[in-house]
Amino acid sequence: MSKKSAPIPIHSLGTAQSDIHLRPLRDYAAPRPSLESAHSDSYYIFIFQQTGESRLMVDFATVTLNGSCIYFIAPGQVHHFISSNDTSGWILAAEPLSIDKNYLDILEREYGQQKPVETDQSGYNKFEGYLKSLFNLLSENTVGSLQASLLFHSVSVCAGLFTSILPNAEDHRLPSRQVYLFQQFQVLLRKHFRNEKRPSGYADLLHVSPSYLNECVKTTSGRPVSYWIQQQAVLEAKRLLAYSRLAVKEIAYQLGYADDTYFMRLFKKSTGISPATFRKHTANSPAFT
Template sequence: MKDIPVHQLKERVNTGLEIRRFVAGEVPKKYENLGAHRDDHYIFFVIEDGAASLMIDFHELSFSSSTLYYILPGQVHHRIRNEVGCGWFIAIDSLLISPDYRNVFESRLQLQQPYPLNEEQLKLCTGILSLMCEKYQEENPGPFYLQVVHSLLQSFVGIAAGCYSDFDKQHNLLSRPDQLAQQFKKLLLTNIRQIKSPSAYAAMLHVSETYLNEALKKVTGFSVSYWIQQEIVLEAKRLLYYSEMNVKEIAHALGYEDHTYFSRLFKKVEGTTPLLFKSDYRK
C-alpha cells in the first residue's frame, strides 16, 4: 500500500516560493488530480471573490469572499472545488518564515480556521501579492531580484501572522495528542540547537517516548525523529541562507562536533548538500 505522497517545493522551484493567481474555474494542468497529499512547505490562500472548499485532515473547510487561510507542512489535504472562487495561491518554504510567525501559525495546529479579511486588509494583501507576483514573474531578473521578492513575501507573511495572532481563539477543547503536538513543536523551536533526543523531549513533556511518538504520528502523520530532523535542517538552511557561516561553523552552532555527520544528515533530509543548497538559494 502506497503511503500518502509528500510534495516537495524544491522539486518545482528553487526560489523558496511559488505564487499564482487563480480565477473562477481555472485549474492549471500541473495541479489537476493531485488527490490527497502532504506538502513539506506552507501554503497560503487569499480568496478575493466567490467560494472554494478544501478537505484538511478529514475536515471540510469552505472559504467565502475576502478570506485568508494557510495549510501547515505535513497536513493532509486535497481540493474539493474552486470552480467559483478566485484569488491567490502562495507556497512558501518554511525557512522563509521566521520562528515568531511560525509560532503563531503552528499554535493552531489542526484548528486553523479561515480568517475574514476586512476591506482594508484584503486591499493590502492583494496589493502586496500583485507586486510580488509581477516581480516573481520577471523574464529578465535584475540585481537583488530574489531579495526583493523575499522582502515582499515577508510583508505578506507578517500581515497574515498579525491577522491570526489577533484572531479570536476557538474554545473547542484540544485532544491530548493535539496538546502534546503543540507543546512538542514549541519546545522544538526553542531547544533544537541543544536537544535532539526524542526521549529528552518526552521527558520535558512528562510522557513516555512511545506515547509522544504515537501522539505526533496521530496528529501530523510523522514521528518525533522526523520533526527533530526537519527542524535541524530548517535551522541549518536559515544559517546557510542568511549568515556568512561556513558548513563546519553551522554544524558546530547546531551542536554537531562532526561536521561530516551533519552534512550527511542534511543531504539525507534535503536531498542535496549544504554547499549546493547555499549556492542555489544565494545566486
C-alpha cells in the same frame, strides 16, 4: 480512480525561485480527482480568496472558504480541493526558510487548528496590493542577489500580513515556559513520531525531565505527552489508509509498530473503529472519491 500503491506524495517547489510560488487561486482549484491530487507539501500554502466559495479537505476536516478570507495549510498536512465555485484570489507557496521566524512561531501555534479568517476592506486591499506586486516581481524572471533578497523580503511581508490577522497574533506576549515547551514538543513530534514513541525521548531532546515535560504538556493542552504521541501516529495512519493502498500491516510498520495487532487496537481505541472500517468509510465518502 484507484488509490496509489505508494505513500502519499510530498510536493516540493520547483520554480526558478525555488522557494516561492504564486498563482491565481482559480488555477489551483481547478477540478481534479481528489485521490490523484491529495498530497502534502514541504512548504506553507497561504490562500487569499477574494470571491466565491471553496471547499477543501485538510487532514480529514472539511474547510469551507466563503467570500473574502484567508487560510493557510502547513507543511505535512494532507489536503486537496473538494470543490470551487466562482472563486478568485491568490495562492502563495513558500518554504519555511523564506518566512521570518516570528511569523513561523505564530503559524506553529496554529498548526492543526487553523480556521478561515474573514478580511475586511482594508485587509482585502492590502492582500491584493502586496500579492499583485509579488506576482509582478516573480514575472520579471531576473536573476541576481538583489533580486533574490527582494523576493525573500517580499514573501516574508506577505506571510506577515497573513499571520497578523490570525487569532493568536493579537496576543503579543511571549509564551510562558510551559506553552513554549508544548509548542517545541509538537514540532519535534511531527519529525520523530515514527521512531520515537517514548515521552522520555522527547524530554531528552528538549533537555528537560520527563515529568516536567509531561506537566507542561498536560497543563497547556489538558492531555499527557503519551496521548499526543498516539494521536500523531493515528493521524498519519488515517492519511495512509485514505490515500494509499498499503496494507494495515505495512502502515503499522511504517509508523514504527512492529506488532500490527497492537497498532490496530490503538487505532480503534482512538477512533472508535478499526483501520479497515475507516478505509472503507473514506473509500465511500464523496469527499474522497
